[in-house]
Amino acid sequence: MDTFLFDLDGTLLPMEQDDFIAGYIKGVTNKLLPYDIEARILTNAIWEGTKAMIKNDGTMYNEERFWNRAIDIIGEKIRDLEHVFIDFYENEFQDLRHATKPNPLAKASINLLKEKGYRIILATNPVFPPAATYSRINWAGIEPEDFELITTYDNSSYCKPNAEYFMEILKTRGLSEKQCIMVGNDTSDDMSAKNIGMDVFLLTDCLINSKGVDVDRFRNGSFNKLYDFIKELPYIVEEQK
Numbered sequence: 584m585d586t587f588l589f590d591l592d593g594t595l596l597p598m599e600q601d602d603f604i605a606g607y608i609k610g611v612t613n614k615l616l617p618y619d620i621e622a623r624i625l626t627n628a629i630w631e632g633t634k635a636m637i638k639n640d641g642t643m644y645n646e647e648r649f650w651n652r653a654i655d656i657i658g659e660k661i662r663d664l665e666h667v668f669i670d671f672y673e674n675e676f677q678d679l680r681h682a683t684k685p686n687p688l689a690k691a692s693i694n695l696l697k698e699k700g701y702r703i704i705l706a707t708n709p710v711f712p713p714a715a716t717y718s719r720i721n722w723a724g725i726e727p728e729d730f731e732l733i734t735t736y737d738n739s740s741y742c743k744p745n746a747e748y749f750m751e752i753l754k755t756r757g758l759s760e761k762q763c764i765m766v767g768n769d770t771s772d773d774m775s776a777k778n779i780g781m782d783v784f785l786l787t788d789c790l791i792n793s794k795g796v797d798v799d800r801f802r803n804g805s806f807n808k809l810y811d812f813i814k815e816l817p818y819i820v821e822e823q824k
Contacts, residue, residue, distance in 0.1 A: 584782060585819055586758055587696055588769030590748075591707035591716070593789035595664050595689040596723040603682040610678065614671040618664055621655060627637065628656040637742045641751075645709050645736040654664070672714040678810045679723050685789070688806045692813050700819040705730040706765065707740035708772060728815060732756055744775035766809065770796040779800065784809060 589595050592603070610631065611822075612622040632649040639648045653661045696703055707716060713735045717727050727733060729811075741748040764782040767773020769791040771818060777783045785803035792798065800807065 584762060584764055585700075585755075586704065586763045587703040588704045588765045588776070589717055589753065589764075590769065590779075590786075591691075591723070591790060593768040594766060594773075594786050595693075595705075595725060596607060596683050596719055598683040599688050600789075602655075603672060603674050603679055605677070606679045607675065608681055609666070610675045611671055615664065618660075618667065620661070620664075624657060627660065628653040630756040631656060632820060633710050636736065637708075637745075639741055639745075640746055641740045644738065644740050645742065646712070649710075649736060654762040669712065669714055672712065672718065676715060678719060683719075683722050684807055685722060686723050687724065688810050692806075692810050693725055693729050695810075695813050696702060696816075698818075699813075699816060701816070702756075702758075703730050704756065706743075706749075706767075707734060707751060709734040709736045709748075712736055726791055738756050743769075743772035746775065746779050749776050749779055749781060759769050770798065770801075774801055784812065 593600060596616055608626055611629065612625050615625055616622065632652040635648045636654040640643055650662050650665075664705040693703060705716075705720065713733070715734060716735050720727050720733070732752065734752065739748070739751065741751055749760070751764070752758070753763070760780040763774035763776075764784060765773055766784045768786045768789045770785065771791075771794060774783050774785055774796075775812060783801050785801040786806060786809060787796055787798065787803055788805050790798070
């Protein structure tokens with residue numbers, strides 16, 4: 584095993600998910616109000632677009648899937664406002680940082696893995712554009728450059744928990760499932776990596792377990808336990824420490 588896949592929200596970036604989602608929907612609908620798009624219709628388009636990405640079958644990138652569904656609901660004018668969405672992510676979206684609680688062990692874990700020579704991929708569900716994802720990475724006290732791949736809606740054509748999401752990463756990076764361990768806080772989305780033979784670690788600090796799965800099915804624990812696990816891993820850089 585030489586590659587770590589990390590989820591972001593609730594994993595590397597602890598957060599109050601309900602507060603984050605509520606703030607996101609309120610913020611983006613307020614941003615679009617001057618363009619005569621009713622908040623209720625825009626909210627529906629966002630949720631339906633997200634559902635379309637989650638169900639994506641790989642025939643197009645998630646970005647295209649999202650906008651196609653939004654156009655179905657609102658019309659072609661919504662695509663012409665993509666620049667407004669991007670401006671939102673670069674500005675008002677930053678206010679949502681208050682719903683997050685960065686854990687210094689996230690940066691410490693990434694730094695230690697890099698020092699030991701492990702490959703690191705950010706396997707966050709690719710339903711956001713890069714601007715939104717890179718912002719949340721920075722809120723966690725981490726840099727986008729820490730990862731060899733960051734899954735976003737413009738470079739991915741599946742979503743978790745679809746096994747093809749993980750297979751797409753493996754293919755893109757020339758990896759096998761036995762080389763990887765997936766670290767995440769969601770028993771459905773993140774732990775689904777186990778279904779393709781990948782090792783997993785369920786982070787329990789911000790646990791999401793909507794289906795009441797027995798968490799003992801997985802290697803699991805707090806961020807302190809994860810960091811201890813990383814400390815015990817061997818160095819795999821050319822010059823052994």
